[in-house]
Amino acid sequence: MVPVLLYLLVKKYVFKNWPAIRRRMTQVVVPKNFLLMAGFLMLMLMKLASLKAQDKQLQYNILRNGKVIGWTKLTKTTTDQKSKISLESEVKARFIFLFVVSALEEAAFENGVLVYSSQFRKTNSDVKENKTMKLTNHGYEMYKGKDTEQLQIPILRNHMLSLYFDEPTQCSRVYSDSFQRVLDIERLGKGGYKINLPDGNSSSYYYENGICTRVEINHRMYSAEMVLSK
Numbered sequence: 001m002v003p004v005l006l007y008l009l010v011k012k013y014v015f016k017n018w019p020a021i022r023r024r025m026t027q028v029v030v031p032k033n034f035l036l037m038a039g040f041l042m043l044m045l046m047k048l049a050s051l052k053a054q055d056k057q058l059q060y061n062i063l064r065n066g067k068v069i070g071w072t073k074l075t076k077t078t079t080d081q082k083s084k085i086s087l088e089s090e091v092k093a094r095f096i097f098l099f100v101v102s103a104l105e106e107a108a109f110e111n112g113v114l115v116y117s118s119q120f121r122k123t124n125s126d127v128k129e130n131k132t133m134k135l136t137n138h139g140y141e142m143y144k145g146k147d148t149e150q151l152q153i154p155i156l157r158n159h160m161l162s163l164y165f166d167e168p169t170q171c172s173r174v175y176s177d178s179f180q181r182v183l184d185i186e187r188l189g190k191g192g193y194k195i196n197l198p199d200g201n202s203s204s205y206y207y208e209n210g211i212c213t214r215v216e217i218n219h220r221m222y223s224a225e226m227v228l229s230k
Contacts (some may be wrong), residue, residue: 064225
């Protein structure tokens, strides 16, 4: 960020004071090396300015029986060959007692390869899940507290969080942190894709212009829907 601001300040100053600068340049002998270095510095500043991170955001309402019971917000940040997707979610549901479920998830990619992911989830004040996964020289490793687990999975290029920003037209499988497995994607037609989960439940994703606009959650005990709000 600092190099970009410097570049803009230099550009503004030169434009405003160019006549005076030009007169002084005719009176001062400038070494060739200085001009070369100045030109190189300007090119580097311009390149840094072009590498500004691009952010995309999606916000969903979570509905059950037509009533909003929660929200989910996703942010995708892309810089050069790196990208990161973050998810925040909260659901309030009453089954005799009020349950508040909150979640934080992340997935980071470098050159299209998944290199890091994390998942944190709690119900009321009880932490239900807290784990991270990293790509190491030995493959993917999962960390839960003090425990480390070596995962027997290939190099990953797709993650469940990716499904919100990119329609899986060229993808048939996707990695799930919840199950630590690669899951099959079933095409439904008309922009729909279904994922059958190992626990017997399923989720169906629907797209418009490549962006997920709706998710149907089919659970053995309930059903819910996520609808894009902006």
